[in-house]
Amino acid sequence: MTGPAVVALGGGHGLAASLEALKLVCDDITAVVTVADxxxxxxxxxxxxxxxxxxxxxxxxxxxxxxxxxxxxxxxxxxxxxxxxxxxxxxxxxxxxxxxxxxxxxxxxxxxxxxxxxxxxxxxxxPMAAVPLEITAQIAGTDPGDPERVDTVRGQVAVASTRGQVRSIALEPADPPSAPDTIDAVREADWVILGPGSWFTSVMPHLMVPALRDALHDTSAKRLLTLNLEHSGETAGFSCARQVDALADHAPRLRLDVVLADPGAVDDEAQLREAAARLGAEVVVAAIAQRGAPGHHDSLRLAAAYRDIFG
Structure with a gap:
């Protein structure tokens, strides 16, 4: 097997699903993993x-x-x-x-x-960064009696389990060092994949590490965003388009080439295509969920989608 050099960014079960699929498509795989747990x-x-x-x-x-x-x-x-x-x-x-x-x-x-x-x-x-990171988030709606109040929530576990809606995130320290191998892998890749995974605690933190964000901006690699199969947890109530916009809000210079989505998760395809186009990306809708288990990726289906996108 040959195939492109691929860097996959994320953490937890979402990144694992992507890596298990990539093993079926290519040999040169690098996982860049969040370190905020x-x-x-x-x-x-x-x-x-x-x-x-x-x-x-x-x-x-x-x-x-x-x-x-x-x-x-x-x-x-x-x-x-x-x-x-x-x-x-x-x-x-x-x-x-x-x-x-x-x-x-x-x-x-x-x-x-x-x-x-x-x-x-x-x-x-x-690792995404060379030191442990702390996630802080601005979250609205944690108090049902005061839905407009915005609270600061600290720590990956607290943010991931919040009952409110995440408005924005930040990292502490704000300018953490990155391992040189991590930056080199992104700059030398043919494809970089963001997602799937917990949006604010696994996917988006990569865009908050300055050296890694710069490498993502400057790399000649094509960039693929894999959307989640369900709108739940940190992104409960978010449309697909809003998930894409949330990334753009935190990394205004970010450009994408492809946004991959399962048809069962696409609520408004026209809106999604508009949001993707604002980042320079086309949308590919492909069945990547397990039959009978819509919240779980099918490694063969996801591998087939990646193979077709990579060309």
């Missing part, structure tokens, strides 16, 4: 050892594992989560392994590359 095992390790939160990085690595018995075995080992209420309870083994490698090598990228070798991963996984 502050909950669960990742949040505990981040606070205790002052390291990048490893969970989303682990999930991306396991999504890229070699499709062999060896790759699947180590994928399952890294994904194994300890039970119980003791010190290990709730920790994923892969998070602990990544934390140990960072402690030994003092280089996040080198540690992630070593885990990739263990998995025979079909690509690299790199």
């Amino acid at each position: 502050n909950g669960g095992s990742s949040g505990r390790l981040r606070d205790e050892f002052e390291i990048l939160p490893p969970g989303d990085l682990r999930m991306a690595l396991t999504a890229l594992c070699d499709d062999t018995e060896w790759g699947h075995t180590w994928r399952d080992v890294l994904q194994h989560r300890f039970r119980g209420e003791g010190p290990l309870g709730g920790h994923a083994l892969g998070n602990l392994l990544i934390a140990a490698l960072w402690d030994l090598h003092h280089d996040p990228v080198a540690g992630l590359d070593l885990v990739g070798r263990l998995l025979n991963a079909r690509g690299r996984v790199l």
Whole structure:
């Protein structure tokens, strides 16, 4: 297999879905992963050892594992989560392994590359920034008695689970350093993919890291935005067009080439095409959801859509 050099940006299950599809299309894959998670095992390790939160990085690595018995075995080992209420309870083994490698090598990228070798991963996984990030958001509607009030909410978990509607986000620190390998991968790619994933806590933060945002603006790569399959969670009540506009509001210089959407998620295709056109993009509507499970991506269908778009 050959194919284009692709960089996929995001975090969590959305990025994993994209990576599992990309493995069927091309060999040169780089995942650039958000480092703002502050909950669960990742949040505990981040606070205790002052390291990048490893969970989303682990999930991306396991999504890229070699499709062999060896790759699947180590994928399952890294994904194994300890039970119980003791010190290990709730920790994923892969998070602990990544934390140990960072402690030994003092280089996040080198540690992630070593885990990739263990998995025979079909690509690299790199952090969005070289330091842990905190997401803050301006959110309206958290108080039903005062729907116009806007509150500041801090932390990825709090923003992702808010009952209100996110107006804008920011990062702390506002100008975090990026790993050189991350910037080089974006600049040298043939295609860059944003999404799918939690819009304000997994997708959009990449546009808030100055060096990464500049690389996204300046790269000669084509840019593809994959929309989510459902309007829920952070974007409950958002139309497809509003999701696209939210990215443009936070990164005014951003240009796109393609916006990919599943027909079941398109509420107003004309509005979506207008929003995409404002960023220079065409809209491709293709079935990428699992049959009978509309909220989950079908890796084969998503791979077929990517293959057709890449040409």
